[in-house]
Amino acid sequence: MMGHSEKEKPGPMVPTSPPAESGHALETGRREAVLSVLEEDQLVSAKARTRFGRKVLSPGTRILLWGLRVYVLLMFVLITIQVLRALQGGAH
Amino acid sequence: MKATVPRGSIGNGITHEDIDRAADRLAVEQARRTDAQRTLFQRLRPLWLLIGPGILVFIGENDAPSMLSYAATGAKYGIGFFVPFILVTFLAGFVVQEMTVRLGAVTHRGHAELIFDRFGPFWGRFAMVDLVIGYFLTLVTEFIGVRAGLGFFGVPPLIAVGGAMLLVFGVLLSHRYWTWERITLGLAFFNALFVPAALLAHPRWGVIGHALLTWSPLPPGGIFKPDTIMLIMANIGATVTPWMLFFQQSAVVDKGLQARDIKAGRADTMLGTLLAATFGIAALVATAPLLTHGIKADDFQAAQFAQALQPVIGRVGATLFALGIFEAGLLAAMTISTSSAYAFGEVLHMPHSLNQPFWEAWPFYLILLGSAFAAGALVLIPNAPLTYIVLMVNVIAVLAMPPALLFLIILVNDPEIMGSHVNGRWANIGVITVTALLIFAGLAYGIITVFPSLFGG
Numbered sequence: 001m002m003g004h005s006e007k008e009k010p011g012p013m014v015p016t017s018p019p020a021e022s023g024h025a026l027e028t029g030r031r032e033a034v035l036s037v038l039e040e041d042q043l044v045s046a047k048a049r050t051r052f053g054r055k056v057l058s059p060g061t062r063i064l065l066w067g068l069r070v071y072v073l074l075m076f077v078l079i080t081i082q083v084l085r086a087l088q089g090g091a092h
Numbered sequence: 093m094k095a096t097v098p099r100g101s102i103g104n105g106i107t108h109e110d111i112d113r114a115a116d117r118l119a120v121e122q123a124r125r126t127d128a129q130r131t132l133f134q135r136l137r138p139l140w141l142l143i144g145p146g147i148l149v150f151i152g153e154n155d156a157p158s159m160l161s162y163a164a165t166g167a168k169y170g171i172g173f174f175v176p177f178i179l180v181t182f183l184a185g186f187v188v189q190e191m192t193v194r195l196g197a198v199t200h201r202g203h204a205e206l207i208f209d210r211f212g213p214f215w216g217r218f219a220m221v222d223l224v225i226g227y228f229l230t231l232v233t234e235f236i237g238v239r240a241g242l243g244f245f246g247v248p249p250l251i252a253v254g255g256a257m258l259l260v261f262g263v264l265l266s267h268r269y270w271t272w273e274r275i276t277l278g279l280a281f282f283n284a285l286f287v288p289a290a291l292l293a294h295p296r297w298g299v300i301g302h303a304l305l306t307w308s309p310l311p312p313g314g315i316f317k318p319d320t321i322m323l324i325m326a327n328i329g330a331t332v333t334p335w336m337l338f339f340q341q342s343a344v345v346d347k348g349l350q351a352r353d354i355k356a357g358r359a360d361t362m363l364g365t366l367l368a369a370t371f372g373i374a375a376l377v378a379t380a381p382l383l384t385h386g387i388k389a390d391d392f393q394a395a396q397f398a399q400a401l402q403p404v405i406g407r408v409g410a411t412l413f414a415l416g417i418f419e420a421g422l423l424a425a426m427t428i429s430t431s432s433a434y435a436f437g438e439v440l441h442m443p444h445s446l447n448q449p450f451w452e453a454w455p456f457y458l459i460l461l462g463s464a465f466a467a468g469a470l471v472l473i474p475n476a477p478l479t480y481i482v483l484m485v486n487v488i489a490v491l492a493m494p495p496a497l498l499f500l501i502i503l504v505n506d507p508e509i510m511g512s513h514v515n516g517r518w519a520n521i522g523v524i525t526v527t528a529l530l531i532f533a534g535l536a537y538g539i540i541t542v543f544p545s546l547f548g549g
Contacts, residue, residue, distance in 0.1 A: 030106045030111070031105065031106055034114040037117040037118050037121055038110065038113060038117055039200070039350055042110075042348060042350075043107075044110055044443075044445075045105075045106075048441070051209050052199070052206065052209040052210055052509055053209070054209070054210065054212055055210040055502070055506060055508070061502065065215060065498060068494050068498055069218060069495060071494065071495075071531070071534070072491060072492055072494070075491040075534055075537075075538060076491070078537070078538050078541045078542065079484060079488060079491070081541060082541050083484060
């Protein structure tokens with residue numbers, strides 16, 4: 001399963017193709033092998049089950065977020081004006 | 093507050109994606125083990141394994157419209173103010189992108205996912221609207237670059253664009269992040285084609301050195317002229333754009349970087365910064381002879397730059413320039429389409445990894461390929477206003493950047509998710525300065541657009 005050729009050294013277990021064993025023992029072996037190199041919250045199942053909670057935004061932060069949102073909307077209006085002027089001027 | 097998963101409670105087993113990522117991590121762990129005598133190659137191997145997202149994001153940002161912005165700058169103003177200016181914009185980009193490395197390595201979440209989680213769907217959707225508009229327009233310009241770059245060689249648009257789409261699809265076939273990353277990194281180094289093109293222009297090194305040290309000569313009439321402001325905005329947009337934040341953080345997560353890899357991630361980002369700055373400045377230097385030869389290049393596209401350069405820097409130089417534009421468009425088409433798929437996958441809580449095969453993550457791949465297909469198709473429409481899209485897309489990127497940076501600043505200063513890896517004082521000074529300068533540039537653009545006569549327009 002390794003993506004690179006490496007001289008084998010003692011260390012974390014290598015996830016390998018499974019021999020014929022019971023499903024539970026196989027599953028446990030794989031989990032241990034993967035968790036020996038990955039952090040728990042890097043696992044797909046962990047990410048699916050856990051979320052970061054909502055941050056409490058201060059009034060100042062909300063004002064900044066809204067202010068920049070209005071800024072972007074105004075700028076998009078200006079861009080539209082610029083594009084229309086250019087198209088009328090014959091840009092292609 | 094971040095919830096952690098106790099080891100004993102992992103339920104439904106390990107996925108294919110986990111195993112692939114673990115295999116990549118295992119290679120890093122083994123490379124890091126110190127033995128008594130290691131060769132230079134063995135000492136550098138951990139860094140080699142960990143680089144990727146930083147180089148790809150910066151060289152991916154040296155996309156077709158960016159390289160054309162640099163080329164237009166060189167052709168209009170020659171070697172002067174813009175040489176150090178471009179370098180400074182890349183350093184500003186480093187300040188910003190380094191934070192996405194820390195965010196991804198510590199939280200193991202993509203940027204879009206973090207925004208939705210921490211700010212809620214209301215603000216998350218605003219961020220996504222900016223992103224989708226920017227993504228799609230930028231993707232269109234990449235295929236414009238592909239078409240124009242190969243147009244120099246007489247390749248018909250349908251074959252150029254269709255071939256590029258096949259390549260975007262082809263690199264996904266391995267369904268391994270590592271393989272996709274290494275192939276695109278290999279492609280990224282063709283961005284260096286602008287360097288020999290610049291050398292063939294026989295630049296005067298003293299002039300380049302003088303420009304770097306003194307920021308002169310300034311553009312005629314100063315920098316507060318409408319044309320100059322547009323190029324300033326385009327050059328800024330060539331180095332700091334919203335999609336870069338989302339791409340690098342998602343790539344760091346997909347690659348499996350951890351907090352102890354932050355130093356390597358930083359080195360990767362700095363390497364990307366310096367390489368991309370060098371190649372961008374090279375594009376400017378390559379077209380500077382057009383100014384001295386009195387060739388007006390205001391409306392030039394890639395193929396026209398290459399054709400105009402041919403009598404000046406020779407057929408080889410012109411060929412290198414055209415190939416560079418093609419590479420710039422192709423690489424960015426790959427990275428930007430992947431970035432958009434990452435973002436949608438994160439916010440819709442769908443599988444979103446290049447380590448997953450098509451049948452496990454078909455929505456992710458559908459968005460990736462569908463966005464590339466739609467952008468490519470638009471480029472093939474006769475009489476589509478492609479020139480203006482190319483010029484405006486970097487301006488749009490600059491204008492959409494401040495809100496994206498505000499989300500980034502808040503996230504990277506959040507001790508609940510970052511722990512001890514929150515921003516220090518200097519990082520905050522840096523990113524707030526960059527944000528303020530972008531807002532200032534946007535306001536200058538707005539004033540010039542509404543009151544062009546104020547600045548001689």
